[in-house]
Amino acid sequence: MGGVMVRVRRNVASLPEGDETLHWYGVAIAKLRERPLTDPTGWRYMAAVHGAPSWPDNDPYYVDGEQQPPDDERLKFWDQCQHQTWFFLSWHRGYLAAFEGIVAKVVEEEGGPADWALPYWDYSADEASRLMPEAFRAEDGGANPLWVPWGRADDGDMAFSDEDVSLDCLEAKFFAGTNSGGEVGFAGPVSEFVHFGGLVGLPNGRVEDLPHNAVHSQIGGLMGNPNYAALDPIFWLHHSNIDRLWEVWRAAHPDLADPKDERWRSDISFDLHVADGSVWTFKSEAMLDTKTVLHGYEFDDVAVPAGVSLGISEMPEIAPEDATLAGASEQAVEIVDGAGGGSLKVGGEEFSLSVTSPRVYLNLENIVGSGEDANFRVYARDAAGGDQVMIGQVSMFGLEAASDADSPHGGGGLNKVLEITPFADRLNLTTPEDTELEVSFERRARKTERPGFLTRDGGSRVRIGRVSVYYAPGDPE
Amino acid sequence: MHPAIRSSRLLRRSGLDPDLAPLLLVTGTFWTMLPWTIGGHPPSLCLTGSDPIGRVMFGSAVLLDGGIATDALMHWVVMTGAMMLPLLGPAAKHVHVRSFKRRRLRSQAFLVIGFLATWAAFGFGALALLLAATAWSGAGPWLCVAAVLGAVIWQVSTQRARMMRRCRTAAPLRPHGVTADIDCAGYGASQALACSRTCLPAMYAMSLSPVGHLAALPMAWLMLRERSRRDWPAAWMIALLSLLAFAWWLPVSWVAFQGHYAATEETLTSEGGSKGGE
Numbered sequence: 001m002g003g004v005m006v007r008v009r010r011n012v013a014s015l016p017e018g019d020e021t022l023h024w025y026g027v028a029i030a031k032l033r034e035r036p037l038t039d040p041t042g043w044r045y046m047a048a049v050h051g052a053p054s055w056p057d058n059d060p061y062y063v064d065g066e067q068q069p070p071d072d073e074r075l076k077f078w079d080q081c082q083h084q085t086w087f088f089l090s091w092h093r094g095y096l097a098a099f100e101g102i103v104a105k106v107v108e109e110e111g112g113p114a115d116w117a118l119p120y121w122d123y124s125a126d127e128a129s130r131l132m133p134e135a136f137r138a139e140d141g142g143a144n145p146l147w148v149p150w151g152r153a154d155d156g157d158m159a160f161s162d163e164d165v166s167l168d169c170l171e172a173k174f175f176a177g178t179n180s181g182g183e184v185g186f187a188g189p190v191s192e193f194v195h196f197g198g199l200v201g202l203p204n205g206r207v208e209d210l211p212h213n214a215v216h217s218q219i220g221g222l223m224g225n226p227n228y229a230a231l232d233p234i235f236w237l238h239h240s241n242i243d244r245l246w247e248v249w250r251a252a253h254p255d256l257a258d259p260k261d262e263r264w265r266s267d268i269s270f271d272l273h274v275a276d277g278s279v280w281t282f283k284s285e286a287m288l289d290t291k292t293v294l295h296g297y298e299f300d301d302v303a304v305p306a307g308v309s310l311g312i313s314e315m316p317e318i319a320p321e322d323a324t325l326a327g328a329s330e331q332a333v334e335i336v337d338g339a340g341g342g343s344l345k346v347g348g349e350e351f352s353l354s355v356t357s358p359r360v361y362l363n364l365e366n367i368v369g370s371g372e373d374a375n376f377r378v379y380a381r382d383a384a385g386g387d388q389v390m391i392g393q394v395s396m397f398g399l400e401a402a403s404d405a406d407s408p409h410g411g412g413g414l415n416k417v418l419e420i421t422p423f424a425d426r427l428n429l430t431t432p433e434d435t436e437l438e439v440s441f442e443r444r445a446r447k448t449e450r451p452g453f454l455t456r457d458g459g460s461r462v463r464i465g466r467v468s469v470y471y472a473p474g475d476p477e
Numbered sequence: 478m479h480p481a482i483r484s485s486r487l488l489r490r491s492g493l494d495p496d497l498a499p500l501l502l503v504t505g506t507f508w509t510m511l512p513w514t515i516g517g518h519p520p521s522l523c524l525t526g527s528d529p530i531g532r533v534m535f536g537s538a539v540l541l542d543g544g545i546a547t548d549a550l551m552h553w554v555v556m557t558g559a560m561m562l563p564l565l566g567p568a569a570k571h572v573h574v575r576s577f578k579r580r581r582l583r584s585q586a587f588l589v590i591g592f593l594a595t596w597a598a599f600g601f602g603a604l605a606l607l608l609a610a611t612a613w614s615g616a617g618p619w620l621c622v623a624a625v626l627g628a629v630i631w632q633v634s635t636q637r638a639r640m641m642r643r644c645r646t647a648a649p650l651r652p653h654g655v656t657a658d659i660d661c662a663g664y665g666a667s668q669a670l671a672c673s674r675t676c677l678p679a680m681y682a683m684s685l686s687p688v689g690h691l692a693a694l695p696m697a698w699l700m701l702r703e704r705s706r707r708d709w710p711a712a713w714m715i716a717l718l719s720l721l722a723f724a725w726w727l728p729v730s731w732v733a734f735q736g737h738y739a740a741t742e743e744t745l746t747s748e749g750g751s752k753g754g755e
Binding site: 075179181192195200201365366405413465466468 | 653
């Protein structure tokens with residue numbers, strides 16, 4: 001066998017009859033679960049790199065008498081996942097590659113193929129693809145290592161909606177956005193190292209919002225919380241698909257695919273353990289070519305799906321910071337047990353400071369709360385009259401992690417930006433008159449209950465610190 | 478091209494955010510004021526005057542002296558303004574973005590007021606503590622030593638490293654009127670509180686050193702880098718700088734202490750002799 005072997009990540013729905021990719025994945029997971037919490041190549045250690053569960057009280061896999069790694073090691077290697085930042089894609093690419101290498105090593109040691117690669121779950125392909133892959137659904141008398149007791153439906157139907165699996169993110173014209181109330185970009189806003197939430201109000205990027213967050217929230221269980229999510233074997237197939245979407249976006253936008261900004265490329269480095277237990281330090285610029293990321297890999301399909309209309313090419317990689325505040329709520333908006341709302345005044349004098357034919361964004365700032373990780377539909381209406389319009393969806397994935405002031409996350413909460421330009425006329429947001437805008441939230445149903453160790457006294461409470469509307473100049477004609 | 482637009486583009490090209498120009502201006506003013514607050518002698522809280530160690534050690538008069546206390550406090554405010562305000566950049570940006578266009582300058586002003594007022598309170602606290610310590614059997618210098626060593630240990634601890642992540646949280650700001658001003662000032666105060674958990678010990682260490690003003694610029698730069706570049710060993714360098722700034726002073730002050738002690742002994746002996754002769 002000559003040349004360099006490049007692993008190929010394949011669509012889990014297209015694996016041929018008799019293919020053993022998932023069998024060997026299960027074999028490796030069972031082996032990795034046997035490793036202690038202190039082993040950097042163990043299942044729980046790798047999951048804690050994304051986010052560490054509350055140990056020991058709320059860690060469902062806690063074993064009496066076990067030890068955690070030393071404090072300085074945890075500080076450096078645990079709770080590292082990058083969210084609400086333009087490092088979201090590059091950090092997760094490195095993370096997945098490290099995990100894939102660890103699994104592949106075990107697969108080979110156990111007699112499996114030398115070119116094992118992590119498959120991906122393309123839930124956006126068609127209706128049938130939305131079902132959770134069959135191998136992950138059944139307990140099989142406790143013998144199925146791909147099954148976990150939370151976030152599963154027997155028929156695999158997680159009640160995904162069209163929004164959950166939307167690929168609108170591929171139409172993003174900018175790789176990165178800014179934290180200015182306007183465009184958030186494909187990958188996320190320009191930032192420094194950002195673990196989960198809260199830092200100076202950073203919002204999700206487009207691909208992180210939909211489909212990434214929505215899928216996490218709609219599955220629920222371990223997947224609903226970033227500090228537990230990587231303990232669910234489906235997590236890795238979900239992220240493999242998000243990683244693939246980056247390749248799809250790159251293929252679709254060859255003129256603006258690779259960021260040239262040094263702040264993204266080389267200012268920040270990340271540390272992970274790899275299969276032999278050594279530490280691998282990488283920077284985002286090393287994540288651009290999948291064939292050279294660690295062992296190297298590629299996807300079997302990075303074609304732009306039908307129906308996705310691509311944006312203009314040759315745009316700057318970072319969206320302009322051109323949005324201005326046009327109105328904000330005077331009070332926080334409370335959502336109790338899945339429903340709630342508030343109002344804000346928009347327009348008037350502030351509108352006249354802006355431009356004609358603006359792009360309009362709804363911002364949900366400093367969202368904090370507990371007992372909640374679901375998707376919410378967002379509705380709005382002009383209080384002076386007019387129909388209620390569904391203007392989008394937000395996920396509460398990571399809400400608790402971002403709300404806890406005593407955690408490393410800072411407690412500043414989540415931030416969301418929804419572009420509502422298509423609804424602006426109907427909501428009377430494009431006239432110089434004041435508009436009293438009513439905004440309401442409704443939790444979406446899902447198939448699974450919250451795990452007991454994540455259930456909170458007092459039920460579900462969410463507090464949106466401020467709801468605001470921003471205007472930005474419209475696209476050039 | 479309008480001068481404001483030209484300046485804005487120049488700032489951006491140099492890597493600085495023009496939205497933070499007001500903050501930069503205020504910070505620059507504090508740096509300019511810094512040498513003036515030194516006044517030709519070491520401006521530390523512990524050491525004020527030509528024979529500082531003795532004055533602190535042998536009587537609370539040094540801190541009961543209103544002029545010296547005011548100087549020390551003024552120096553503290555200017556030093557924290559110069560060194561800490563650059564760390565307020567992300568918060569100032571948050572306030573800028575989350576305010577109506579016409580209120581942005583005002584919002585940043587209230588943010589800075591809240592931030593500096595809280596830091597000034599920490600200065601008052603330090604002075605009060607030092608006053609109490611010196612009044613209590615002249616323990617001031619030992620408090621200084623303990624503070625600096627404590628700052629160094631805290632600086633390199635993992636607990637502090639975790640708290641670093643909390644320094645840049647955002648807060649919701651009401652949009653209109655006095656309530657908006659209150660929210661901005663409150664946000665500034667909360668930023669100062671968060672910042673104090675990671676930086677206050679180092680700032681105390683700097684203020685306790687007579688050469689603290691010389692280390693202020695590299696220290697401020699290190700603190701800024703520490704927040705933006707997690708892979709950079711800035712925390713250890715800050716600890717080292719704190720230690721060096723203080724270690725440099727120790728032998729000097731020890732000599733001063735010996736001299737003052739000898740002089741005091743001589744005075745007491747001669748006073749005793751005079752009384753005995755009367």
